[in-house]
Amino acid sequence: MREVHVDAIASAISEMCQSAGVALTDDMLQALEKAYRDEQSPLGRHAIRILLDNARLATATGVPYCQDCGVAIVFARVGQDCHVVGGALSEAINEGVRCGFAAGYMRASMLQSPLDRRNTGDNTPAVIHYDVVPGDRLELAITLKGGGSENMSRQAMLKPADGVEGVKRFVVETVANAGPNACPPLVPGIGLGGTFDKSTYLAKKAIMRPIGEFNPDPAIAELEKELLVLCNETGVGPQGLGGIVTCLWTPIEVYPCHVTALPVAVNIQCHANRRREVIL
Amino acid sequence: MSQTEHARSIRIPFESSQVIRDLRAGDALLLSGVMYTARDAAHQRMLQGLERGEELPIPVEREVIYYVGPTPPRPGQAIGSAGPTTAYRMDPYTPQFIEMGLGGAIGKGYRAAEVREAIRGRAFAYMAAIGGAGALLGRCIKEASVIAYEDLGTEAIRRLVIEDFPVIVINDTLGSDFYEVAQEPWRRTGGGG
Ligand code: SF4
Numbered sequence: 262m263r264e265v266h267v268d269a270i271a272s273a274i275s276e277m278c279q280s281a282g283v284a285l286t287d288d289m290l291q292a293l294e295k296a297y298r299d300e301q302s303p304l305g306r307h308a309i310r311i312l313l314d315n316a317r318l319a320t321a322t323g324v325p326y327c328q329d330c331g332v333a334i335v336f337a338r339v340g341q342d343c344h345v346v347g348g349a350l351s352e353a354i355n356e357g358v359r360c361g362f363a364a365g366y367m368r369a370s371m372l373q374s375p376l377d378r379r380n381t382g383d384n385t386p387a388v389i390h391y392d393v394v395p396g397d398r399l400e401l402a403i404t405l406k407g408g409g410s411e412n413m414s415r416q417a418m419l420k421p422a423d424g425v426e427g428v429k430r431f432v433v434e435t436v437a438n439a440g441p442n443a444c445p446p447l448v449p450g451i452g453l454g455g456t457f458d459k460s461t462y463l464a465k466k467a468i469m470r471p472i473g474e475f476n477p478d479p480a481i482a483e484l485e486k487e488l489l490v491l492c493n494e495t496g497v498g499p500q501g502l503g504g505i506v507t508c509l510w511t512p513i514e515v516y517p518c519h520v521t522a523l524p525v526a527v528n529i530q531c532h533a534n535r536r537r538e539v540i541l
Numbered sequence: 542m543s544q545t546e547h548a549r550s551i552r553i554p555f556e557s558s559q560v561i562r563d564l565r566a567g568d569a570l571l572l573s574g575v576m577y578t579a580r581d582a583a584h585q586r587m588l589q590g591l592e593r594g595e596e597l598p599i600p601v602e603r604e605v606i607y608y609v610g611p612t613p614p615r616p617g618q619a620i621g622s623a624g625p626t627t628a629y630r631m632d633p634y635t636p637q638f639i640e641m642g643l644g645g646a647i648g649k650g651y652r653a654a655e656v657r658e659a660i661r662g663r664a665f666a667y668m669a670a671i672g673g674a675g676a677l678l679g680r681c682i683k684e685a686s687v688i689a690y691e692d693l694g695t696e697a698i699r700r701l702v703i704e705d706f707p708v709i710v711i712n713d714t715l716g717s718d719f720y721e722v723a724q725e726p727w728r729r730t731g732g733g734g
Contacts, residue, residue, distance in 0.1 A: 274558070275554045278678070302722060302723075303725060306586055308671060311671045311674050311677060311707075312671070312673065312674060314669075314674075315673070315674040315675070315677040315679055318676045318677055318680070319622070319675075319676035322676065323615070324612070324615075324618075324622050324675070324676040324679055325612045325621060325675060325676065326622070326673070326675065326676060327622060327624055327673045327674075327675045328609065328610060328612050328622040328623050328624050328675040328679075329610070329619065329624075329675075330612065366612055366613050366614070366615050367612055368610060368611070368612040368613070368621075368622075368695050369694070369695070370610075376718050378582070380694055380695075382694075407673075408626045408627075409626065409650075409672065410647070412627070426688075430560045433730065439714050440650065440651060440720065441649055441651065441669065441672065441720055442627045442629065442649070442650030442651060443650075444649065444672035444673040447604040461703055467661075486691070491730060494728070494729035494730040495724075495728060495729075495730060496653075496724040496725065496726070496727035496728030496729065497724055498723070498724060500649075500669075500671060500672060500723065500725055501651075501720050501721045501723070502719075502724075503710055503723035503726065503727045504724075504727055505727060531672075531673060533673045
């Protein structure tokens, strides 16, 4: 059995938090550059120009790309032949978030409880999704998820009779309704099928997929293409200032579902799409 | 913010209520002067204080409130990343501040119909800064000092000295909404604000 020490986990998480805080991924930067070329509305283009300048400045100066450094969301794929030693895995992940946010001069946004609203002061705890997979590796993927876009996310238990048209309508309405509140251009992650909870998990998983990578199922990939066109017909545009680039990508994740159900979830990701991943 | 070359330089606090009344939805402005930060927690606390008969910790007459929770500065910096937060969370409090003479607020996103109505006819402008451009906007902030509610951390009230801070007027005294105006020509399907 392969061993991975908690210290290695904490330091990997800490580094990913710091680097994600100041730099978008290359796929995201390329998508914004393409958006700048494609956008026809002068005001929309100007907004994207500012976002690209902001990205360059953040990377050059080490000042976070966005002041909302987000909730640390971690997808941990734990190989069943991988043994974590030296402590608890979840605690190691939280330790990494704690150190990374302090070292990167990042904003702590997590509260102790939704009702007493006292800040924990170090942006912990992270939201962690575990998956046990074959192999002896530990794969960690992280995203720093901003609140403004998360708040505009929605889920619906559609009727099977609503069909694919109902799904499209719900996604487009959610994007239009999010508008400038969610800092477009957006990447709405779409979860289709499963149960109530599974659909929202799928939507979150969808935003972890690199921009430009379609769903392997050709029929779903077609739906992704169509949804991108439909979302960009809302007119919302960059920053809600009007235009043809409201969304950069519309990734869909799918899971089997119950005979009575058609769950759909849309997890709105803003342009501060800050992902990292590592294999230990 | 539209075409920065067309942006008008404006001093804040606004020099007169006429200056505010002359602002139109869609105007691009570069603000310089002094403004104050406050998010939902600070708004709530200010209004609770007023109810207890306490004075507000900030002046409001023709002043501007910036909805922001910045990142901590690195040594030698005035402030860290400092872009706008979503404005609708302040909707329950804004009409009362307009009543007290506040001149403007900066955030991002749609305002509730009640807020747009409260703005109509008053010397108040809701302005948007580019959401998520925190590193760039932080650069326009030259000084920052916490002046109230320090225990709120990032949500404490700060006094900011700013230079050429870019905003665009969204809701003006005539009741116009620039998001609606700007999106309409590009809309091909249903949906919208
Ligand atoms: S929605 Fe995203 S880009 Fe906008 S303020 Fe929040 S984290 Fe930043």
